[in-house]
Amino acid sequence: MSIYxxxxxxxxxxxxxxxxxxxxxxxxxxxxxxxVGEYFKEREYLSGFTGSAGTLVITYNKAALWTDGRYYLQxxxxxxxxxxxxxxxxxxxxxxIEQYLTKSFKDIIKKSNAVDSSCDNLKKSHYELNKFTxxxxxxxxxxxxxxxxxxxxxxxxxxxxDEDLVGQVWKDRxxxxxxxxWELDFGYxxxxxxxxxxxxxxxxxxxxxxxCVLASLDDIAWLLNLRGNDIQYNPVFLSYMIIDMNHAVLYxxxxxxxxxxxxxxxxxxxxxxxxxxxxxxxxxxDSNKTVLVDYDKINYRLVHLIPSECKIQNIQxxxxxxxxIKNNIECDNMRKAHLKDGIAVTKFMYWLKTNVxxxxxxxxxxxxxxxxxxxxxxxxxxxxxAPIMAYGKHGAIVHYCAxxxxxxxxxxxxxxxxxxxxxxxEGTTDITRTYVLGExxxxxxxxxxxxxxxxxxxxxxxxxxxxxxxxxxxxxxxPLWENGLDYNHGTGHGVGYVLNVHEGPNCIGWQIKxxxxxxxxxxxxxxxSNEPGLYLxxxxxxxxxxxxxxxxxxxxxYGKFMGFExxxxxxxxxxxxxxxxxxxxxxDWLNKYHQYVYKMLAPYFEGNELKWLQMAxxxx
Numbered sequence: 003m004s005i006y007x008x009x010x011x012x013x014x015x016x017x018x019x020x021x022x023x024x025x026x027x028x029x030x031x032x033x034x035x036x037x038v039g040e041y042f043k044e045r046e047y048l049s050g051f052t053g054s055a056g057t058l059v060i061t062y063n064k065a066a067l068w069t070d071g072r073y074y075l076q077x078x079x080x081x082x083x084x085x086x087x088x089x090x091x092x093x094x095x096x097x098x099i100e101q102y103l104t105k106s107f108k109d110i111i112k113k114s115n116a117v118d119s120s121c122d123n124l125k126k127s128h129y130e131l132n133k134f135t136x137x138x139x140x141x142x143x144x145x146x147x148x149x150x151x152x153x154x155x156x157x158x159x160x161x162x163x164d165e166d167l168v169g170q171v172w173k174d175r176x177x178x179x180x181x182x183x184w185e186l187d188f189g190y191x192x193x194x195x196x197x198x199x200x201x202x203x204x205x206x207x208x209x210x211x212x213x214c215v216l217a218s219l220d221d222i223a224w225l226l227n228l229r230g231n232d233i234q235y236n237p238v239f240l241s242y243m244i245i246d247m248n249h250a251v252l253y254x255x256x257x258x259x260x261x262x263x264x265x266x267x268x269x270x271x272x273x274x275x276x277x278x279x280x281x282x283x284x285x286x287x288d289s290n291k292t293v294l295v296d297y298d299k300i301n302y303r304l305v306h307l308i309p310s311e312c313k314i315q316n317i318q319x320x321x322x323x324x325x326x327i328k329n330n331i332e333c334d335n336m337r338k339a340h341l342k343d344g345i346a347v348t349k350f351m352y353w354l355k356t357n358v359x360x361x362x363x364x365x366x367x368x369x370x371x372x373x374x375x376x377x378x379x380x381x382x383x384x385x386x387x388a389p390i391m392a393y394g395k396h397g398a399i400v401h402y403c404a405x406x407x408x409x410x411x412x413x414x415x416x417x418x419x420x421x422x423x424x425x426x427x428e429g430t431t432d433i434t435r436t437y438v439l440g441e442x443x444x445x446x447x448x449x450x451x452x453x454x455x456x457x458x459x460x461x462x463x464x465x466x467x468x469x470x471x472x473x474x475x476x477x478x479x480x481p482l483w484e485n486g487l488d489y490n491h492g493t494g495h496g497v498g499y500v501l502n503v504h505e506g507p508n509c510i511g512w513q514i515k516x517x518x519x520x521x522x523x524x525x526x527x528x529x530x531s532n533e534p535g536l537y538l539x540x541x542x543x544x545x546x547x548x549x550x551x552x553x554x555x556x557x558x559x560y561g562k563f564m565g566f567e568x569x570x571x572x573x574x575x576x577x578x579x580x581x582x583x584x585x586x587x588x589x590d591w592l593n594k595y596h597q598y599v600y601k602m603l604a605p606y607f608e609g610n611e612l613k614w615l616q617m618a619x620x621x622x
Contacts, residue, residue: 026137028142048060049081053076213245218299390420467563553567
């Protein structure tokens, strides 16, 4: 029995004591964050699966973990040591969590009906009523998650959400992070916190809301022009806020704020109270008040502590859209950040292609080299996510992350897929390049070129205002679809400003899901990734990613017309291209992009590096 099976069995003992029939362990912290601090990694603790997305469901005799296409191969490997079943979300004949639980409960009903009358009467009567209890820590799921469970499970279920049972099993659990908070000043943000608070209150007034409750860390950090380091790669700090029309309370560990920041917050009518006290204060809200909450961004326990007499406005948190539309100062700074990043990543490309096969380079030390080059840039803060350096067949694992055990040496052949990003004071970057390390087969070049065509098609899109990412996704996938190929991830995600590298609401993707309609109009100032890919299991992976800024191009009698400015400044590897697969228009797009990259980067290169850059961006 593995250590993970042992831990799950310890949890089952607690479940039986509480009469809980199924326990759900999500990836989230108390704030619906994509990435979480060490304290919150309960799913990893119980299962060994380290991916950033996944849900573990435990019943008395089974355990299963759901994750998406990015992590299929990784999950198969990491779950192989336990009895946890992998559920590949979105695949044919794979049950959803709700379907899985419904079947599990119906099996119990069927077995209980066959039980001899001499059985435990209390237990038998529980199942004869067809009533089941689902447990989880109510701070780690949002209200919509629970609503969905109750709607889809066609049985009488009750919810047990007031305790963290995994925490009772996890004896050596790390402490909550409490790293110092720092301020991002006006020269970077372009708006003062007072102005942002005023804008939020104007949005509250439009919805007749008296109070706004915030639990999403990036929204709070953006609103206050503060940053922290409580979550690796995301410069945010653990906190909640309750805001009314005149005052606000920030719930956080007071020790993380300097006296200067505390004084500034006080001048803005923002009081600081202990982190967990929000659960006390939210229950004391005046019953006559209307409370604005976003069920997608606030946890279940907080929602259910709001007095029942209060009117609740469940609408998208206004800050989501406010922070997604970058102002002119933020856009200018993001261009500066991408110039710095372009210098570092392009120098890495030169180092890699010059030295592979001559010196020992592995996935891990390649990532370390790129980190060093970025650290040389002024204003560098740190990585915006865990680096993906995936050589050869590792490239087919969409979110592969090299470890000491998996690390391999790069050889003078095949592809290296490098997906990395950085935070600078001027902004956040995210870039993927697929580097050619040696001679390629014709099918490898074809795959490389088809994915590149998708990137160029999307980057060059011109469209009428009102279009969403749902409409544009086909531009990136069409070259692959024409050849019966595809990739199991979205084409683009929004990017935060010195915040989360994955930021809504803007995104690009074709799938319409009942709980997530991609209906956000692409607005001027939104920054989105452009990252089509192709992954052939046990062979190779290819992804080409740039960040693109939405801009208005013109306005005519037919309306406003929009397009994209590509922010990323790094060459695509010309050695991977089969020119015969490109149209004249696509060749023109690529040549213009490379001319611009050369113009911007050349002043920072000299000698052999500059000669190489000329060749890397030459006209084809």
